[in-house]
Amino acid sequence: MKNIRQINFLKLRASYGIVGNANIPSGQYFANYQVGGVGYNGGSTSYLNSIGNPDLQWETLKNTDVAVEFALFNSRLTGEIAYYHKASSNLLMQPGLSPSTGTGDIYRNLPNSVIVNQGLEISANYKVLQTKNVKWTVGGNIARNKNEVKQWELGPDAVSGGTNDTRVIEGLPLGVNYLVRYYGVDPKDGLPIWLDANGKQTKTFSLDHRVFAGSVMPDYIGGFNTTVEYKRIELSALFSYVIGGSIYDNSGKYQFMGVSKKDWNFREDFVDHWTQPGDVAKYPRLTYDATNYPGLPSEDQFNSTMFLHDASYLRLRELTLGYRVSPGLIKRWKLKSLRIYATGSNLLTFTKYPGGDPEITRDFENPQDRNLSPNVTYLTAPTQRTFIFGINLGF
Amino acid sequence: MKKYILSILTSAIMLTGMVSCKKFLERPPEGQLTEEENFKTEADLSAFSNGIYTLLGDADFYSGRHQVLTELLGDEYKGDRFTGDYSEIFRRQNSFFGGTRDAYYKKGYRIIVDANIVLKHLDLANSEKNRIEGEARFFRGLAHFELVRLFAQPWGFSPDNSHPGIPIRTELSLESLNRSSVKDVYDLIITDLEAAGNLLPDVPANGKYYSATKWAAKAYQAKVYFQQNNFQKAFDYANEVIASNKFMLDATFDKRFSLGLSKEGIILISNQVTPNQYNPGGELRSSFRSDLAIPGFTFTDQFYNIATARAADLRRAWYSNSLQSGYNVLTKYNKDFFDLPLVHLTEMKLMRAEAGAEAGGANLAIAIADINELMTRAYGGTAFNLPLNATAALVISTARAERELEMVGEGNRTQEIKRIGARSGLNVDRRNSVWNCPGFILQFPKAEKDANASFMLNPEGGCF
Known part of the structure; x- marks a missing residue:
């Protein structure tokens, strides 16, 4: 292989390991009693926090990695292709205990549940031009991460992510949207039409109509970048993108009702709603109280595909224009280098998502919520757009 | 030689290090006690039992959530300010997702499981054994009683009460349990309260009714029998409590929720100031208090009138309909702090009056005296008192009306609608639901069904 001139560098790496999951709080094995901080009626108190679980075992994660790194054609093309496969079994979670046990949540192993994560990640950089005056490189990466709940031993609502947003269901990706499907508006009365679990139209909402309606995990994520240098001017751009997956707009259900019992602000994109018989609208007639829609027990249960959106987007993450002042000019200021630049981040976003920023970062405290509900918004702050003008000095 | 000693020493240190390392790793984190560590002496057991009083006084239970959930189902409130769980109820x-309802359910079972833990360690008890066991039986019976009344159709819904109740928990176990019949649940409640009545002391050790006595157990037992429309037993137990002369009707109607001004409380959760600050009733205040803001609970004009x-x-x-303009509000809980009575003498008198009139015979005269005592206090004189030859029917209807007025905001009315419905098929609900319609009870947390596919959830809605 040494003799193949086109190949400058080639590395194959692979690993296999069986590891546990250290992301579990300590002391869960033991019962947790605690002396009360506050006495009662002149006597001391003590409390049970958790009964503990002496049968706890390590979660098993079988991890396989294979990757090829390469540099070709005088190192003009560099890159990496990587594949991983992670199978978690004997999962350690806090689900599924009957609340009437009275003991609160405890960590348990789920011996009959298996979750598989696998993915392929490709990245490459190519130096298109390398002349004295012009330098141009392009690069990009794409990753396909796929997970699947291979076996699952609990009911569909036993483990939820976030604020009751997503579910874990056998045969589906981890963290799926389990929602009543919204079919459209009845032009006669403006009431929503739903699909029941069998796909039959109904105007009566029921939590029993919920089905798998989307996954909060995208199909592909990645980015691409390019840098052009001409003499002392440089221009670079970085794009990032997401293809597939869903965003669940959890605050939308309240914003839709606007100035109602909840007193939220009404959102512009809901203007396309039914107002009079014959209207063909995207959204049903407005209501002060969501329970005016037949069968809906409360506004909190108003979860449906009405608020589920395509998560795909393309974003110009960063654009930089720079100029390096010639050494001759700056010599008398006793400087070695001087660079002036302007950078804008998040300047452009192309998305069908109506609720603002499609790049969702949720702020859940515990990892289970973060893992299961990454793409569920609840007034999530948008990524900021910034402009930076800068000068780099070198002495 | 020196070298030799040094290596022995090093090895010895390393060895000890390894042993203690194992010990270091196999222990609970700082401040966390294992079951063995927490229960070593009778005093430990007593402290754990003492902690259960603060669970009774928890926001998710008697500090308000229990009363609030009961009042929500009732017919006195306007309801236009309720959202989420409250609006559903x-x-x-009520649907199977609902964090507020779930928290109440879990707190009820936490009281039960803690009582079961006390009973499991009862062999630690010596001189205090009767009191500690009595408390545990009292807590367990009481929590089952409150839960079965909210999550299951009432006693009398089916002729033999074989309709589904709630899971019965008499020992610490992680097993999922199905619902027992309402009859079996009530049997357990009565057995527990009867035992508690026999085991608990006549007067509390410190003379304050901030802990359970036999009278608390008997008062709850009277409530249980009354809920069953078992009037003779309800009369007998209420009578025992009243005749104990441990409790006195307050001279005025407004002392029941106060800081130590009431003599009516048969068991109260104590309001405590620093260093052991503990203020029960917070959830009642935040739901009903009307002098600071418009409360969530406002009365219909119908009930206000x-x-x-x-x-x-x-x-x-x-x-008041002026404190918050345009709203009919309750002022009973317009206080910063109060001792929280769980059951009080006014309720016992109301119960003895109605049960006495129902049972008839010599009890009727006692019933009339009871109701007149309360009416004299309420109306500042005898103008509305019943004649001494009042009919049983008049005493019953008066006792029911006075009960609603006396116990407004205390979680009383809903259970009365059901009890009266079960008694005679009468629908007294002002919102025109039938007393046994499915939605008149709470739904179970969905987690019960997820943990146990055979768990039977309640039907929902169907009341309007």
């Missing part, structure tokens, strides 16, 4: 259409109909009624002070 008020609409008598009923409650304030008689100009002489001193209890009219419990209502």
Whole structure:
């Protein structure tokens, strides 16, 4: 292989390991009693926090990695292709205990549940031009991460992510949207039409109509970048993108009702709603109280595909224009280098998502919520757009 | 030689290090006690039992959530300010997701499981054994009673009460359990309260009724029998409590929720100031308190008019339609702090009156005296008192009306609608639901079903 001139560098790496999951709080094995901080009626108190679980075992994660790194054609093309496969079994979670046990949540192993994560990640950089005056490189990466709940031993609502947003269901990706499907508006009365679990139209909402309606995990994520240098001017751009997956707009259900019992602000994109018989609208007639829609027990249960959106987007993450002042000019200021630049981040976003920023970062405290509900918004702050003008000095 | 000693020493240190390392790793984190560590002496057991009182006084239980959930199902409130869980329950259409309801359910079972833990370690008890066991049986019976009344159709819903109740928990176990019949649940409640009544002391050690005595157990037992429309037993137990002479009717109607001013409380959760600050009743105040903001709970005009109909009624002070303009509000809980009575003498008198009239015979005269005592206090004189030859029917209807007025905001009315419905098929609900409609009870947390596919959830809605 040494003799193949086109190949400058080639590395194959692979690993296999069986590891546990250290992301579990300590002391869960033991019962947790605690002396009360506050006495009662002149006597001391003590409390049970958790009964503990002496049968706890390590979660098993079988991890396989294979990757090829390469540099070709005088190192003009560099890159990496990587594949991983992670199978978690004997999962350690806090689900599924009957609340009437009275003991609160405890960590348990789920011996009959298996979750598989696998993915392929490709990245490459190519130096298109390398002349004295012009330098141009392009690069990009794409990753396909796929997970699947291979076996699952609990009911569909036993483990939820976030604020009751997503579910874990056998045969589906981890963290799926389990929602009543919204079919459209009845032009006669403006009431929503739903699909029941069998796909039959109904105007009566029921939590029993919920089905798998989307996954909060995208199909592909990645980015691409390019840098052009001409003499002392440089221009670079970085794009990032997401293809597939869903965003669940959890605050939308309240914003839709606007100035109602909840007193939220009404959102512009809901203007396309039914107002009079014959209207063909995207959204049903407005209501002060969501329970005016037949069968809906409360506004909190108003979860449906009405608020589920395509998560795909393309974003110009960063654009930089720079100029390096010639050494001759700056010599008398006793400087070695001087660079002036302007950078804008998040300047452009192309998305069908109506609720603002499609790049969702949720702020859940515990990892289970973060893992299961990454793409569920609840007034999530948008990524900021910034402009930076800068000068780099070198002495 | 020196070298030799040094290596022995090093090895010894390393060895000890390894042993203690194992010990270091196999212990609970700082401040966390294992079951063995927490239960070593009778005092430990007593402390754990003492902690259960603060669970009774928890926001998710008697500090308000219990009363609030019961009041929501009732017929006195307007309901236009309720959202989420509260709105569902008020609409008598509670669904299986609902964090507030779930928290109440879990707290009830936490009380039960803690009582079971006390009973499991009862062999630690010596001189205090009767009291500690009695408390545990009292807590367990009481929590089952409150839960079965909210999550299952009432006693009398089916002729033999074989309709589904709630899971019965008599030992610490992680197993999922199905619902027992309402009859079996009530059997357990009565057995527990009867035992508690025999085991608990006559007077509390410190003379304050901030802990359970036999009278608390008997008062709850009277409530249980009354809920079953078992009038003779309800009369007998209420009578025992009243005849104990441990409790006195307050001279005025407004002392029941106060800081130590009431002599009515048969068991109260104590309000405590620093260093052991503990203030029960917070959830009642945040739901009903009307002097600081418009509360979530506001009365319908219909009920407000009923409650304030008689100009002489001193209890009219419990209502206002001017404090928050445009809203009919309760003023009973417009206080920063109070001791929280769980059961009180007014309720016992009301119960003895109605049960006495129902049972008839010599009890009727006692019933009339009871109701007149309360009416004299409420109306500032005898103008509305019943004649000494009042009929049983008049005593019953008067006792029911006075009960609603006396115990407004205390989680009373809903259970009365059901009890009266079960008693005679009468629907007294002002919102025109049938007393046994499905949505008149709470739905179970969905987690019960997820943990146990055979768990039977309640039907929902169907009340309007």
